[in-house]
Amino acid sequence: MLGTFYRSPAPGDPPFVELGKRVQADDTVCLIEVMKLFSSINAGVDGVVTRILVENGTMVEFGQMLIVIAASP
Amino acid sequence: MPVIQRLFVANRGEIAVRIIRACRRLGIEAVVAVSDVDRNSLAAQLATRAVCIGPAAASQSYLRAETLVAAALGSGCQALHPGYGFLSERPAFARMCEHAGLLFVGPRAESIEAMGEKLAAVHIAEQAGVPRVPGSDRIDTIEEARHAAERIGFPLLIKANAGGGGRGMRLVHEARDLAGAIESAASEARAAFGDPMLYIEKFISRARHVEVQVLGDGKGNVVHLGERDCSTQRRYQKLIEEAPSPVIDHRVRRKMTDAAVSLAAQVAYRGAGTVEFVYDPESQKFYFLEMNTRIQVEHPVTEMVTGRDLVVEQIQIAAGEPISFVQKDVELHGHAIECRINAENPARNFMPCPGRIEIWDPPPTGNHLRVDTHCYAGYVVPPHYDSLLAKLIVHARDRSSAIQLMSEALAGFAVSGVATTIPFHRAVLGHDDFHDAVIHTRWVDQEFLPAMTAATSAAEPSQVQAAG
Helix, strand or coil: CCEEEECCCCCCCCCCCCCCCEECCCCEEEEEEECCEEEEEECCCCEEEEEECCCCCCEECCCCCCEEEEECC | CCCCCEEEECCCHHHHHHHHHHHHHHCCEEEEEEEHHHCCCHHHHHCCEEEEEECCCHHHCCCCHHHHHHHHHHCCCCEEECCCCCCCCCHHHHHHHHHCCCEECCCCHHHHHHHHCHHHHHHHHHHCCCCECCECCCECCHHHHHHHHHHHCCCEEEEECCCECCECCEEECCHHHHHHHHHHHHHHHHHHHCCCCEEEEECCCCCEEEEEEEEEECCCCEEEEEEEEEEEEECCEEEEEEECCCCCCHHHHHHHHHHHHHHHHHCCCEEEEEEEEEEECCCCEEEEEEEECCCCCCHHHHHHHHCCCHHHHHHHHHCCCCCCCCHHHCCCCCEEEEEEEECEEHHHCCEECCEECCEEECCCCECCEEEEECCCCCCEECCCCCCEEEEEEEEECCHHHHHHHHHHHHHCCEEECCCCCHHHHHHHHCCHHHHCCCCCCCHHHHHHHHHHHHHHHHHHHHHHHHHC
């Protein structure tokens, strides 16, 4: 989805995930805001965060890669 | 510093390309919204930037108001052009843009709202002294419909207050069909618009559709740019448009344009708009139909005969600038015709034909021939949107030269891979009724196509023989 990408739940809060963090499929990894409406984005897979491709607070487009997670075997 | 440095194009297809070209003329950067299947569209290639707003389905991309506004703000735009269709005539969208601090390239939300409700628009027209088709106020019961019908007479048209595109509309010839038609029109209007409110108008047979282009600065100044005649329609969809109308004289033109200007001035209209009229050539009377509060598909014919760029004017007006010319500077030169080239098969009841365009070879463009399109060889026409591929527009010193030029241009327009309406246009342009300007808005449906079908089926046996 298109919107503004946020790495943390509120300004000043620690990010949902950092590089190397282990995540579960239903963990929130970021928020996307469209006109004050925030959607939580889940990891979708169990694994380890290997790349974060987007700067906090920038606009992301539909279909854009945000975070790369190496799935656990 | 100019008010608009970057403009968001909230549309697709040929009109997105058209808006980007206007931005270039103005030295404005254009950011275009694209759905997933439009990522490589011509508009995306021409724009400074393309922003993918969602999947192919319009309901999840080009019709998502919040997403479009977020994309416009996120890409640093100061203004948004809605084009035509999609959200262009949704007052809530115009309002949302203004609240977000985006200049909406179009009228104020209240004007869109007022004109969107057909009966409200009719009342504004009456206040401005613009004649309406003899008709009723809102009809709530069958009894009211009977009273109105007695007064108005048959044949009559039942119309939906929230109407558009022929939906919720019924033609009734006799009193005994009235009740059934009212019921079915109301349920269709409820399903299509969420509003079952109806009214009744006298049906004017053999009428022409003539519309006046206006521009307003939002402060009460309004100019007109003459009229367009869009009488070549199939099922209420325009297929060929021309300017000026071949059936009105100076006297009628004067009255009609005066009416359009006073209607627009009544609401201190801002931007480009079109006041549509039903014209009865027999009585030489015209009646207000509705006002469209957006740029129209057929705006190029007006640009050809006036030499003005309507989309540039729209953007400048949105930036708070005055209209760049005054009424006495508007001169009409020659005659222009536009044919809508759709990906539809005229031999198969105009069935839409999405698919890959193999050959795309339009005639060479120049001062007298214009092609507004987003197509190219290899382009895949997606099945998710309307079927308009291109608008072929010609300009000549008079109508018969324009018809001649259009016929040659159509003959020289090679397309393969998808079926198009080019053969239909060639047949209409070659028809005596079109030349003689005796057609009316139901001519294609009632006379031209039935005759063509009869001729084709009569010709079939010999073709089979020849093929065998």
